[in-house]
Amino acid sequence: MKTLRTFISFCFFFVFLCLAEQFSHLSQYGIQYSFHQLNQPRPIRIHALKIDLQKGSVKPVVIPAKDPDGPGQAEAVLTNPLELAKDKNVIAFVNTNPWDSFPDEKGKRNRNWYDGQPVDITGLAATGGRLISPAGDGCVSVWTDSTGRFYISQKPDEKIMSEGVAGWYQIVKARQIIPKQNETLNPLTGIGIDQTGYIVWLVVADGRQKGFSEGMSHYELAEFMIGLGCYDVALMDGGGSSIMGISDEKGCIRIVNSPSDRILWIHRIRPLPLILAIKKSDS
Numbered sequence: 001m002k003t004l005r006t007f008i009s010f011c012f013f014f015v016f017l018c019l020a021e022q023f024s025h026l027s028q029y030g031i032q033y034s035f036h037q038l039n040q041p042r043p044i045r046i047h048a049l050k051i052d053l054q055k056g057s058v059k060p061v062v063i064p065a066k067d068p069d070g071p072g073q074a075e076a077v078l079t080n081p082l083e084l085a086k087d088k089n090v091i092a093f094v095n096t097n098p099w100d101s102f103p104d105e106k107g108k109r110n111r112n113w114y115d116g117q118p119v120d121i122t123g124l125a126a127t128g129g130r131l132i133s134p135a136g137d138g139c140v141s142v143w144t145d146s147t148g149r150f151y152i153s154q155k156p157d158e159k160i161m162s163e164g165v166a167g168w169y170q171i172v173k174a175r176q177i178i179p180k181q182n183e184t185l186n187p188l189t190g191i192g193i194d195q196t197g198y199i200v201w202l203v204v205a206d207g208r209q210k211g212f213s214e215g216m217s218h219y220e221l222a223e224f225m226i227g228l229g230c231y232d233v234a235l236m237d238g239g240g241s242s243i244m245g246i247s248d249e250k251g252c253i254r255i256v257n258s259p260s261d262r263i264l265w266i267h268r269i270r271p272l273p274l275i276l277a278i279k280k281s282d283s
Contacts, residue, residue: 025249029091030055031278033246033256036224042185045213047244047257048228049092049202051278053148058091059281060144060200062127062163064274073102074118075125075133078271085245085253085277092246093253093277094202095189096142096165097133098122098237113240115271123166124156125274131158132274139166140234142191142276149197152232165236165276167191171222172233181222185215187242187260190222191276192230201228202276204244208260240270 030052065079123139125132143164187207207215240261
C-alpha cells in the first residue's frame with residue numbers, strides 16, 4: 001500500500017511539473033499558473049492563475065454570448081466557452097455568473113443546459129462599459145475600472161466600471177472569512193484580489209469525481225485563497241459550470257481542469273452565457 005501511495009504521489013508530482021512547464025511562457029504576461037493536489041481531508045485538484053495587471057501586458061475582458069432577442073427578456077444563449085474564447089488574443093478564461101432558464105407555459109424550467117438555450121443572467125454582466133445584466137439579485141459584483149483594477153462589492157460604481165461579472169456572494173473580506181458558508185462539497189470557482197486590486201487570482205477546484213477530486217466547501221475555498229494571498233474573494237458559479245482554459249505555447253486554449261458534467265461517463269463542457277477572459281493588452 002505504501003508503494004502504491006508513493007507511486008500515485010510521484011504521478012501527481014510529474015503531472016504538476018508537466019502542467020507548470022507547459023504554461024511557463026505565461027510569465028512574460030505577468031501570469032503564473034499553479035496546480036495544487038490536496039490529499040487531505042479528501043482528494044482535491046485545484047488550478048490557480050495569479051495575474052499581475054500592473055505589468056500592462058494583459059487586460060480583463062468579459063465576453064458575453066449572443067443576445068437572442070435584443071430588448072427581450074433573454075440576455076444570452078448558452079454557448080461552448082471555447083467558442084467564446086476563440087479570439088487568438090485570449091490567454092485564459094474562467095466561468096463567472098450563475099443563470100437560469102425561462103419557465104414554459106406550465107411554469108417548468110429546462111435546466112439540462114444545452115447550446116443555444118436562451119437564459120437570464122443572474123447579477124452584474126458588463127463589457128466595455130456596456131451593461132448586459134444589472135447588479136442585484138443579492139449577488140456580489142466583481143468589476144474593473146478603465147485601468148483594469150478589480151473591485152469586489154455588492155454593486156459597482158457604474159460611472160467608472162468597464163468590465164463586470166457577478167458571483168453568488170463574497171466569501172473573504174479584508175482577509176477574513178465571511179461566515180455564510182455551505183459545507184456541501186462541489187466544484188468551485190473563485191476570483192480573488194489583493195488589497196490594490198491589480199493582483200488577481202482565478203481559481204477552479206474540481207469536484208464530484210470520487211477518488212480523483214471530490215470538491216470543496218465554501219469555507220475551504222476561502223481558506224485556500226487566503227493562503228494564496230487574497231485580500232477579498234468572490235464565490236462564482238460552480239458545479240458543472242466550473243471551468244478554466246489557458247492558452248498553450250502554440251496559442252491553443254486548453255481546458256486544464258476536469259469539468260464534472262458527464263454524458264455516458266464522457267466529459268461534457270457545459271455551455272455558458274459569458275466568461276471572464278484575460279487578453280493581451282495590445283488587442
